[in-house]
Amino acid sequence: MARERLRTYAWEVPVRLTHWIFVLCMVSFTITGFYIADPYVHAVSSDQYIMGWMRYIHYITGYVFLVAFLVRLYWAFVGNQYASWRVWIPLTGRQWKDLWGAASFYLFISKKPPYSVGHTALAGVTYFLVFLLFAFQIVSGFALYSITHQGTIWTLLGGWLTGVMSLATIRMLHYLVMYVLLAFTVVHVYIGWYLDLKERNGLMGSIFDGYKFVTGKEWE
């Protein structure tokens, strides 16, 4: 090891906590959501309540997800520099340059890994898009929920969307975006593992304890 590695605190507690809540929510959403879209278990007697429970869990998860989303959004404004909204949106020339740097690394155009203490510029933009999809899932989910739960709060959270598109279209988009988020998860885990191997920076562990191991290149 030519350079000493610094143990650097990157991900604060709210960042890690909301990350894992999102993960658990997505597992719950996918299991129950797939059932709601296409019931894959069939009741053998009418005293069962399978769809009832699936929908109930889906709704509870929806509330948990909404709260985690709002907490993470709040933390984008008060958290440390790695949690800031500024890493989500490429506003500086440096970010655009790094964006291309990371993309060319993944596409085998460049061999230089995108060293970064926090997110790479590409990851930042991706998470911004993922957050937009999260927001869409929240709005469309509450739009469908508002069919039977009428009131100002549901209208604000999503009911207004029913004035923009039909309920069937909302359902279809809510369902399609789930697939997009599942696809994101596949790539997200793979890239995390890949960068961890390439940069040996403890990236995979960092989402558990918050610490990354940096060599100094990240500061350049």
Added chain:
Amino acid sequence: MGRSSNSKQSQSDGTIYESLVNKGFSRRDFLKFCTSITATLALPVSLTSKVAEALETSQKPILVWLEFQDCAGDTESTLRATAPTIGEVVLDILSIEYHETIMAAAGHQAEKSLMDVVANHPGKYLAVVEGAIPTKDGGVYCCIGGKSAVDIAKEVCGSAMATIANGSCAAYGGIAAAEPNPTGAVGVMDLLPGIPLINMPGCPVNVDNLIAVVVHLLTFGTLPATDKLLRPYFAYGKRIHDNCERRGHFDAGQYVRQWGDEGHRQGWCLYEMGCKGPVAFQNCPSIKFNEGTSWPIQAGHGCIACAAPRNWDDMAPIYAKVPSVAGFGIEASADKIGLGIAAAAGAAVVAHGIGRMVSGGKRPKDED
């Protein structure tokens, strides 16, 4: 109207109640009708006497029934019954001055009677519209007596006391306005925004709801409260799914999976067969059709959301749970697209992993 030849004579004066008595209905029948119509309108039972009073005292309103791009299905729904119910008779004894399907007059004579109503009773007659109104190419796709549907609707609905857009075509354009809508068909509310209008979508309209609107108008002098789509809340305020008799099977997880399978014979939920009850709003489960005999889901077929705007486009295919995605061809369900996206992500990951091995897979040296 058509069924009884003597109704023409008795229409000019007299109240609805008198006409009913003349037709042989008892006072008891009349009060039963008033009670059920009050319930249909979701009004408190104490208002039954007000409804009865209105029908006893109010003069029969003049009504004209216009048909444009339609199949006369709403007319059929209104007229067809094994025995005339008191509700149908109420419609019968309205002074229907014009109705192409059932009136005796023909040709210029018929058109004249329509224009006489508009000229002699402006603001005092009811207009019922059945069918969509084509607007493309100057409205040439539907002309009656040399006049386009657009012009007739403007003239007749424009000076009516109120217009009832009867059935989904009159309300939203319906199947005539479905993609690609070659005739530029629209519903009354899009052609004549701002006129006193109530939408009674459905394919066909539920005649009990139609009668309830007329009774509301006679009793209170106003149209009932409506939602954003101008549909009365009493008939379109509740979701089919929430009042469905098969709802217990939905919550339990018991679904029809194939027409005629065990679940279908047991009367299980039609959700997997593409039932649109979860996104459709109407009171079908409560009042049903044909004198409360049955309704589509009771008969074993899913709801097609016939009272929803653009249902032929947005809710299609009828027999699929999730609508197909526009722009990907007719076979592209959301499932196929979604699995394609997920598979593409997996393939990209695998390709990247292979690419990494091929390109040497060397870890960067820390000295870099």
